[in-house]
Amino acid sequence: MSARGRFATGAGTLAAATVYLVTTTTRAGVLYYLPTRSEWTWSPPTGVIAMDWFARSHATLAVAAAVTWAAWRWAPTGPKACAGWAGRLWAMAWLMLGWSAGYTALWLCARL
Amino acid sequence: MFWIKLGLVLHAVAAGALTGSVTHLALVVWRAHRGRAQPRLQRLYPAVALGCYLAVYSLGSLIYPRYRVEVRAGWLDEHAAWASVLFDLKENLATLLGPLVLATVVLSRAEDPARPSRALLGCATAVALGVWFNAVSGLLVASVRSV
Numbered sequence: 001m002s003a004r005g006r007f008a009t010g011a012g013t014l015a016a017a018t019v020y021l022v023t024t025t026t027r028a029g030v031l032y033y034l035p036t037r038s039e040w041t042w043s044p045p046t047g048v049i050a051m052d053w054f055a056r057s058h059a060t061l062a063v064a065a066a067v068t069w070a071a072w073r074w075a076p077t078g079p080k081a082c083a084g085w086a087g088r089l090w091a092m093a094w095l096m097l098g099w100s101a102g103y104t105a106l107w108l109c110a111r112l
Numbered sequence: 113m114f115w116i117k118l119g120l121v122l123h124a125v126a127a128g129a130l131t132g133s134v135t136h137l138a139l140v141v142w143r144a145h146r147g148r149a150q151p152r153l154q155r156l157y158p159a160v161a162l163g164c165y166l167a168v169y170s171l172g173s174l175i176y177p178r179y180r181v182e183v184r185a186g187w188l189d190e191h192a193a194w195a196s197v198l199f200d201l202k203e204n205l206a207t208l209l210g211p212l213v214l215a216t217v218v219l220s221r222a223e224d225p226a227r228p229s230r231a232l233l234g235c236a237t238a239v240a241l242g243v244w245f246n247a248v249s250g251l252l253v254a255s256v257r258s259v
Contacts, residue, residue: 005222006231009215016211024204035177049185054173057207061169064211068218090231097208097238104204108197 003083004075010089012068017096020060023052024104031055116178123171124250130164131247133157137216138240144228151225158216161239165213169206176203188256195253202249209242 023030032041032050044050076082137157140150179199188196212235219232 002223002229005219006229009211009218009231009235013211013215017208020208033177035181049181051177051180053176053203053207057203057210060207061210064214068211068214072218086231090234094234097212100208101205104208105201108200108204111197112193 003079003086004072006086007075007082007089008068008072010086010093011071012064012066014089014093014096015067016060016064017093017100019063020056021096021100021103023056023059024100024107027052116175119171119175123168123175126164126167126171127243127247127250130161130168131243133161133164134213134236134240134243137161138236141228141233141236144225145233147226149226154225154228155220158213158220162213162217165210169210172203172206188253192256195256198249199253202246202253205242206246209239209246212239212242 022028030042030052031054032044032052033039033054034041034044034048034050036049041050076085134157136153140153140157144150144154184196184199188199215235216232216239219229219235223229223232
């Protein structure tokens, strides 16, 4: 039960951090909200305030929940294999979270 | 205007409750790691934290467009760029904390309360530090034009 929980949450966190980093660095598949027009668009016009946070954030949280559920459902049956994978997944998840946070901080500070 | 102000106040209240719950969660998990488990609290605080996180996130999402147009574009970007950057950092960090809050809920229910895993210790600590950073950042940004 414990290894299964660590496996599921490690997979969910890793998937979420990956989605966050990919959508932040590439803007791939990001839907923009135009608050001055109350519209959503894939390609925002220049000179108009466009917010990509909603799509990136909602996608990150949705992927975290979906992958955690799926990984819990289809976790390896052997506790030893599950624990081994859980450790590897969490190591990669922390790495990806740190990379995401560091990239975001540098990207935003470059605006100053 | 009234609904936006109300949303902001409720957002702040929920953020206060979130800060309290994740701080207590980190403390009880570390205490359990040292052999003094409190099973009921170790299961209660993650659930409270998840509820507060969803409330803070939802209310923040509702008032964010108004902030983006009238506060950031209308004033902060020109007069206090550091506050604008700090706010964006806070919003993105909040997104990254979401999966960790979810992880604390799952792990606190799946594990033996007397033996919390390193994953749970790490999640509880990271969430507490991140939420405190966000609470202080939010306070600083909100204070730019007040004092």
